[in-house]
Amino acid sequence: AAAFGFVVGISFPVVITPKLQYGGMMPWSSSSGAANSSFLDMSILGRLWPPSSPNLTNSAFAEVATARNPEEGAERRLPPGIVVSETDLHLRRLWGSPTQDSATRKYLLALAVGYDEKANVDATIQKFSDNFDIVLFHYDGRTTEWDEVFEWSKEVAHVSARKQTKWWFAKRFLHPSIVAPYDYIFLWDEDLGVENFTAEAYLDIVRKHGLEISQPGLDATNGTTNYDITIKRNDSEIHKTDAARESCRDVHKPPCSGFVEVMAPVFSRDAWRCVWHMIQNDFVHAWGLDSNIWRCVHDPEEQIGIVDAQYLVHHAVPTLQGQGEKEKEGGRSEVRARQFEEMRAFRSRVSDADDELFCKLTKKGSG
Incomplete structure (x- = not known):
């Protein structure tokens, strides 16, 4: 068999066209060849990739092949109709027709978890309906044990990296193109008591009041709080400011308004796209981010x-x-x-970025 293969190989040598991508000979080449080279280009293309449709003539094929994707990047080499720039975290089957797979959910819950907190994580999961896709970020390296205890664990995505924070995971696995299908993204810690919380009812309120970034209030009588503005009030459905308290120095600035903490934020798709870009790749704790999320909405106080x-x-x-x-x-x-240290460095970077932008705008205005 080996000898036969060798004989066939030398008897029918393959002709390889040299320098196929030279001088604009491929449809995605940036070179602008002469008009009389188009026939040669498409002649080569026709031999290598003949039109897949019987209704597509050589001239039409040439027109399609030379069309360029307006998006920047290597994907411009592809016909725009085949480019898929967004994805999701919805699990899919290995069998059956893709057209019959369950649909991507409307919302996303992302939790940073350790196995020791499994009871509290389970209680949290129970508060989220089937309208949510769920991803667990495991910072302790223990993933398979969850399937042994919780049936729902077999239907959620698991990502594991030892001793990494929620924001490290978020920067790497919640890119805007990955969470694009989700109307809202819940990015939560594992140590939250949820006895008085239901996700769907929460989102009804968020939509009613037009909140792009939000968090549930915190019960000051049971648990810890760090900022007065995040403390639950008994006389309102929501609140957006902490103006009534003496500790509030400026009602128009965080943390008196336009502020949520980093332990249980909820973002709209658009707001998250902005926040994701503000997360620094070399920082893991996101300290200081909460005081700057106001930059990611049109009207922070509303x-x-x-x-x-x-x-x-x-x-x-x-x-x-x-x-x-x-x-x-x-x-x-x-x-x-x-x-x-990260908080001080983040503040410095924000300040430098503001100064740089101000200088550019000033020069542009004076020019």
Whole structure:
């Protein structure tokens, strides 16, 4: 058989056209060849890739082949109709017709989790309907155990990377093109009490009040709070400002308005596209991000708010900090030191970016 193959190979040598991409000879080449070269180009194309449709003549094929995708990037080499620039986190079957797969859900819940908090994570999952796709970001490397305890675990996406934060995962796995199908993205911690929360009812309120970025209020009587504005109020469905409190220095600035914390934010698709671009790739804790999310909506004082009618308890479990040992590298004190260092660096980068933009706009205006 080997000898026969060798004989066939030398008896019918393959003719390879040299320099096929030279001088504009391919339809996606950026070179502008002479008009009389188009016939030669399409002659080669016709031999290599004949028209797939019997109704497509050589001249029509030439016109289609030379059409360019207006989008920047290597995908411009493809006919626009085959380009798929967005995806999702919906699980699909290995069998059956793709046309009969279940549809991508309307919303997305993303949770950073460790197996030790499985009971609380399960309680949270139960508050989200079948309208949600779910992805779990595992920071402890334990993934398969979840399937053994929870049936729902077999129907959600799992991403694992040891000792990484929610924002590290979000930057890498929640790119706007990945979450594009979802109207809202819940990016939550694992240590939230959800006894007084239901996701669908929450979104009804968010839509009613036109909130692009939001979070559930926090019960100050049970759990921890860091900012007065996030504390649940008993006399309102939502609130957008903390103007009534003495601690509020400027009602028009965070954290008095246009502010949510990073532990349980909810973003519209459009707002998340902006926020994702503000997450720094080399930072993992996102400290300082909450004071700048106002940049990602048109009217921060109206489009960012706290939902009081659906509220949470923040248990403040020191998960990632607790994984380290005090006397070893990566312990709690060193994690906290990095959080503060990142916050200072982020503020500096934002300030520098603002200054740079201001200078450009000033020069443009004076020119």
